[in-house]
Amino acid sequence: MTQTLLLRSAFGLLAFAGLILPASADSTRVRPKAVVELFTSQGCSSCPPADALLTGLSEQDDVIALAYHVDYWDYVGWKDTFANAAFSDRQRAYADSWGSSRIYTPQMVVNGQKGVVGSRRNEVMAALDGSSLPLGVDIARADDMLNISIAPDAALGNAVVWMVTYLDRADVAIDTGENAGKSMVYTQVVTNRQVLGMWESTTGAHIKLPIPEVLADSSTGIAVIVQQEKDGMPGPILGAAAFEK
Numbered sequence: 001m002t003q004t005l006l007l008r009s010a011f012g013l014l015a016f017a018g019l020i021l022p023a024s025a026d027s028t029r030v031r032p033k034a035v036v037e038l039f040t041s042q043g044c045s046s047c048p049p050a051d052a053l054l055t056g057l058s059e060q061d062d063v064i065a066l067a068y069h070v071d072y073w074d075y076v077g078w079k080d081t082f083a084n085a086a087f088s089d090r091q092r093a094y095a096d097s098w099g100s101s102r103i104y105t106p107q108m109v110v111n112g113q114k115g116v117v118g119s120r121r122n123e124v125m126a127a128l129d130g131s132s133l134p135l136g137v138d139i140a141r142a143d144d145m146l147n148i149s150i151a152p153d154a155a156l157g158n159a160v161v162w163m164v165t166y167l168d169r170a171d172v173a174i175d176t177g178e179n180a181g182k183s184m185v186y187t188q189v190v191t192n193r194q195v196l197g198m199w200e201s202t203t204g205a206h207i208k209l210p211i212p213e214v215l216a217d218s219s220t221g222i223a224v225i226v227q228q229e230k231d232g233m234p235g236p237i238l239g240a241a242a243f244e245k
Contacts, residue, residue, distance in 0.1 A: 034062070035066070036066070036128070038054045039070055039103070040069060043073035044106065047118075049119040053121055068091065069083045070084075081172060095115075097235065106118030112236050135151075135199075149205075152200070154202055160229055165191045165192045165219035166221045168220045169187050171184070172184050211245065225237055225240045
């Protein structure tokens with residue numbers, strides 16, 4: 001049986017029995033080939049080129065780009081206005097899953113599987129070359145609801161369905177730290193991550209999200225990401241889709 005979930009608030013889930021509503025004209029039509037996660041900081045002098053590269057990647061229809069601002073640069077003298085300790089923990093979890101004790105900025109992670117220096121364009125593009133996501137995720141809007149359909153695929157293992165909200169653009173004047181005096185433009189800034197439920201390879205999943213509640217703060221977009229885990233650590237991303245209001 002297809003799983004159906006209704007998100008009632010930014011931090012609560014309620015099982016909901018209902019029918020899949022018909023897809024609207026803005027249903028997702030291009031399957032992304034990659035989810036690119038940039039770990040960055042406003043306090044890092046080598047990060048602006050990576051921030052700019054992520055902006056360019058976000059303009060590609062087949063890439064979902066997300067910027068996670070970490071907090072471990074805050075001690076240098078400038079507290080990142082978007083930093084979250086949970087985002088630093090996510091980067092550490094990636095490193096642990098790869099058997100590494102090293103984290104750094106800027107780092108881009110492609111499809112949860114490969115980490116590269118985010119300011120090295122050639123390395124980033126090489127990581128993207130030939131990348132693909134095996135699982136389709138469809139998002140359709142019906143009035144103030146998003147209907148998310150994820151088909152079953154018995155060839156893949158079960159995975160966690162995540163909702164990631166983000167802000168498409170923010171202008172920040174930095175007063176202190178390594179980037180003191182710069183006025184920066186940041187894009188695809190992650191504002192929150194939350195588990196929506198499980199995707200089971202034999203049954204698939206259907207999830208309903210109320211747009212006004214999910215995007216009640218300054219967030220402008222939603223990414224739905226299906227990612228495998230092993231021993232509580234992030235693994236390969238199987239599929240993803242995004243919606244922007």
